[in-house]
Amino acid sequence: MSTLLSRHVFKGSETSTPSQIGDRSTSDVVVRIRTEDGRDDRLYCHSQILIEKSKYFADRLSENWPTCQILDSRNCVDVYCQESEFDHHVSVLRLFYIIVDGLVDDLWHGVKNAIGILQVAVKLGCPQIITACVNYLEAVPWEESEEEEILKIIPRLGSQVEPILARLLPVNHSSIMAIFLSTIRFATSSPLPIMNDLKSSAQEQLEYMLTEDDDAPLxxxxxxxxxxxxxxxxxxxxxxxxLLEALLSEVELSSDGGKMQSFQRLLSDLSWACQILTKLEIMRELVCNWMDASDKIVKAVKQARPTTELIETKLRVVEVAAKILEAIGYGTVILPTAKRLHMVKVWLPFVRVAKPVIDSATTTGDDAPTLKMDSELWQSLESTFVSIILALPSVEQAEILTEWLENEHIQYPDLTEAFEKR
Incomplete structure (x- = not known):
């Protein structure tokens, strides 16, 4: 223990000579710390400090205590404890000599030790040490095992230590709601590019708040x-x-690199939004909007000037289209036959031409985009097309399958399953 633990100045007393725990020349009280196993250690202390710092010692050394032991011509006070608590009792006595107004920061030697000291401080009625322990434990991070111990011990120590548990209390619904609403507004906004990482973090947090796993969602x-x-x-x-309308009004999409980047960011945001809308079972409006704009989206991409940047744009378009088509194909959003057929006729030709381009895209070179492809994207999209086609009237099925067999891009999507089930 630091040498600071052994010093204290009597304020307001007749002497300004520092007293030190264990200083027999100035001690007037012996504290005997005793265990059931027979351990019996003596610490030479000072009654003024003990009375000031501890209700237990103030009571024991008062005139109201019926008996008074004498040891080495000094008053003697016994303190009984378990062997595991012995060192913490010694620490508390030493802390009497340094803690003034609850101010101490670096003498706890970790969370576990502070918990032990706190239990003794509560037992002996030591308000300054309790305050110092609470301030420390409330402020520092906890390991999982330490948190478990805190949850087991702290609730038994009374209201004076409740601030320690504040971080573990459930957040009330109105607070969570306020956080959610602020976060969803930011996550669906278009901030400056410098804030894109922060927006991505906000999107991840929203997914976490709505996710059900072993615990209930927040x-x-x-x-x-x-x-x-x-x-x-x-x-x-x-x-x-x-932005789509603005791009369609241009002779060549990508003539403005800033617009192309904004288009990609918005597509990424829509792809993320599909996940949230699916969790909340409110995909219909976005599905209908995307369906109405499908011809324009395909036209805008087709008229774009070929660049490596355009390949990433195509991938982002495919990602959103796949989620929209999945909602249609698996009955999340129910659409009339004509609209389902229209979606197949628009997006089937687009993805079968886009796939080889995206697959063959190189990511080497300073100007090439870094494509982050979901390995299951194409397989999932293929299964979705099969599901949609199988739910169409047989005449439309036959038309689609005939066109597929005659197309040079017959390898993808593979509609064999739909063909076999006819």
């Missing part, structure tokens, strides 16, 4: 949440549609 999706999410995605899609 937030239950009620009508207010669904309404706000739909409104935020509506604004997001509005910005996407406005």
């Amino acid at each position: 937030l239950t999706a009620d009508d207010e949440i669904k309404s706000e999410v739909k409104e935020c995605v509506k604004r997001l899609y509005g910005r996407f549609n406005n």
Whole structure:
């Protein structure tokens, strides 16, 4: 223990000579720390400090205590404890000599030790040490094992140590709601590029808040949440549609590199939004909007000037289209036959031409994009097309399958399964 632990100045007393625990020349009290196993250690202390710092010692050394032991011509106070608590009792006595007004920061030697000291401080009625322990434990990080010990011990110590548990208390619904609403608004916004990493973190946090695993989700999706999410995605899609119209008005898409980058970012945001909307079971509006704009989206990409950047744009388009088509193909969103057929006729030709281009794209070179492809994307999209086709009337099925067999890109998507089930 630091030498600081052994010094204390009597303030307001007749002497300003520092007293030191274990200083027999100035000690007037012996504290005997005793265990059931027979351990019996003596610490030479000072009554003024003990009375000032501890209710237990103040009571034992008062005139109201019926008996008074004498040892070495000094008052003697016994303190009984378990062997595992012995060192913590010694630490508390030493802390009497340095803690003034609860101010101490670096003498706890870790969370586990502080918990032990705190238990003794509560037992002996030591308000300054309790305050110092609470301040320390409330402020420092905990390991998982330490948190378990805190949850087991602290609730038994009374209201004075409750601040320690504040970080473990459940957040009330209104607070979580406020966090969610602020986060969804930011996650669906278009901030400056320098804030893109922060926006990605916000999107990840929203997914976590709505995810059910071994624990319940942080937030239950009620009508207010669904309404706000739909409104935020509506604004997001509005910005996407406005940019799409602007790009279509240009002779060559990509003549403005900034617009192309903005287009890619909005596509990425829509892809993420599909995941949130699917969790909340409110995909319909986005599916319908994307369906209405499908011809324009394909046209905009086709008229673009070929660049390595365009390949990434195509991939982002495919990612969103795959999630929209999945919602249609597996009955999440129910659409009439004509609209389902239209989606197949628009997106089947697009993806079968886009796939070899994207697959063959190189990511070497300073100007080439780094494509992060989901390895299951194409397989999932293929299965979705099969599901949609099989749900169409047989005449439309036959037309699609005939066109597929005659197409040079017959390798993808492989519609054999749909063909076999006819």
